[in-house]
Amino acid sequence: MDGGTVLLANVRLADGSEADIRMAGGAIVEIGPGLDPSGAERLDGGGLLALPGMADGHVHLDKTLTGLPWMPHPAEPGRASRIATERGLRATLPPPAERASNLVRQAVALGTTAFRSHADIGPDIGTRHVEALLEVRAAFAHAADFQIVAFPQYGVLAAPGSYELMDEALAMGADLVGGIDPIGQDGDLDGQLDLLFRLAGKHDKGIDIHIHDPGEAGLQEIGALAERTCVAGLEGRVTVSHGFCLGACAEDVFERLAGAMAGAGLSLATHGGGAFPLPPVKKLRERGVEIFVGNDDVRDTWGPYGNGDLLIRTMLLSWRSGFRTDADLAIAFDCAAAAPRRVFGQDDRGLAAGAPADLFTVHAETLAEAVAQHPPRGLVFKAGRLVARDGSYVG
Numbered sequence: 338m339d340g341g342t343v344l345l346a347n348v349r350l351a352d353g354s355e356a357d358i359r360m361a362g363g364a365i366v367e368i369g370p371g372l373d374p375s376g377a378e379r380l381d382g383g384g385l386l387a388l389p390g391m392a393d394g395h396v397h398l399d400k401t402l403t404g405l406p407w408m409p410h411p412a413e414p415g416r417a418s419r420i421a422t423e424r425g426l427r428a429t430l431p432p433p434a435e436r437a438s439n440l441v442r443q444a445v446a447l448g449t450t451a452f453r454s455h456a457d458i459g460p461d462i463g464t465r466h467v468e469a470l471l472e473v474r475a476a477f478a479h480a481a482d483f484q485i486v487a488f489p490q491y492g493v494l495a496a497p498g499s500y501e502l503m504d505e506a507l508a509m510g511a512d513l514v515g516g517i518d519p520i521g522q523d524g525d526l527d528g529q530l531d532l533l534f535r536l537a538g539k540h541d542k543g544i545d546i547h548i549h550d551p552g553e554a555g556l557q558e559i560g561a562l563a564e565r566t567c568v569a570g571l572e573g574r575v576t577v578s579h580g581f582c583l584g585a586c587a588e589d590v591f592e593r594l595a596g597a598m599a600g601a602g603l604s605l606a607t608h609g610g611g612a613f614p615l616p617p618v619k620k621l622r623e624r625g626v627e628i629f630v631g632n633d634d635v636r637d638t639w640g641p642y643g644n645g646d647l648l649i650r651t652m653l654l655s656w657r658s659g660f661r662t663d664a665d666l667a668i669a670f671d672c673a674a675a676a677p678r679r680v681f682g683q684d685d686r687g688l689a690a691g692a693p694a695d696l697f698t699v700h701a702e703t704l705a706e707a708v709a710q711h712p713p714r715g716l717v718f719k720a721g722r723l724v725a726r727d728g729s730y731v732g
């Protein structure tokens with residue numbers, strides 16, 4: 338679906354040059370100065386910086402409270418209380434599709450045109466959250482791409498029935514097999530991984546597994562995941578989400594695991610925030626591990642932070658990584674744009690003729706300024722169609 342031929346005139350590119358961008362058939366047709374506007378709907382970019390649409394590599398759209406009145410954080414410290422609190426409050430909240438839609442509109446208006454969202458699976462909610470996100474994907478297909486992960490929030494073995502529900506969710510259209518701390522949550526590393534890889538094989542899907550487990554447990558989990566990925570022939574299709582243990586291990590252990598991850602094509606999704614060790618972004622990239630960023634929880638019962646703005650996430654990632662130079666800030670942006678596109682199996686060329694016309698404008702002079710200052714957004718295009726203007730969704 339596209340909106341005809343559009344000429345976005347008068348923008349600045351990341352290399353500092355001034356240009357117009359012609360879009361048609363969902364793709365960028367031509368980029369350059371002084372393009373002929375005839376036959377196109379002309380929109381003035383106002384001299385703003387144009388950047389490729391961002392991709393949120395890890396978000397929980399079904400959990401968000403976006404759009405609801407402010408709610409003080411209700412849980413005690415610790416994951417067990419957060420899970421129990423979420424379960425207790427869920428029935429009192431508007432349905433997940435409604436809350437997810439609020440967040441999608443907001444995030445699209447801030448320049449995000451693709452999401453990989455986890456959707457809770459569990460004995461108490463069945464596959465309802467996956468169904469809700471499938472509904473959201475259909476409703477916003479013109480504004481963003483969606484990958485949905487069938488996420489066993491309560492564990493697979495620890496929550497009997499979850500395996501069958503994940504099986505069902507994948508059959509109904511979920512894109513990836515989720516997982517969570519095989520040791521910490523299920524107390525059985527091989528037991529959970531057996532089931533995840535069985536589902537991946539049965540449905541020909543990739544895997545995206547939350548690994549929060551610290552220390553030896555997390556390291557063991559990532560090592561086992563790399564090994565099994567190669568055995569299963571799933572190279573390039575398995576993601577470790579978080580992997581905090583990689584930010585707090587001995588140098589030789591890190592080198593061994595980073596090598597194993599690169600060999601198996603394991604990618605790593607990070608949220609950049611929180612009081613956890615952050616996996617080293619540049620070191621992982623240098624060793625061939627694709628690392629990308631996502632918002633994770635956006636204002637939900639797990640935490641009060643976030644508004645879906647991926648530029649703020651790139652800023653947090655940069656800040657916590659000790660980045661200061663323009664070159665380093667550009668790496669952080671890559672983690673929100675080209676890197677997740679590669680992991681999603683999408684075109685990663687960004688603003689180039691022939692690439693998808695997914696882009697946004699921002700009140701910044703350079704890419705580094707956009708990351709460090711995350712200024713207001715201007716226009717957002719998905720497949721050449723205007724979907725947001727001045728921070729408001731118009732899709």
Ligand SMILES: [Zn+2]
Nearest residue numbers: 397547633634
């Ligand atoms: Zn998560």
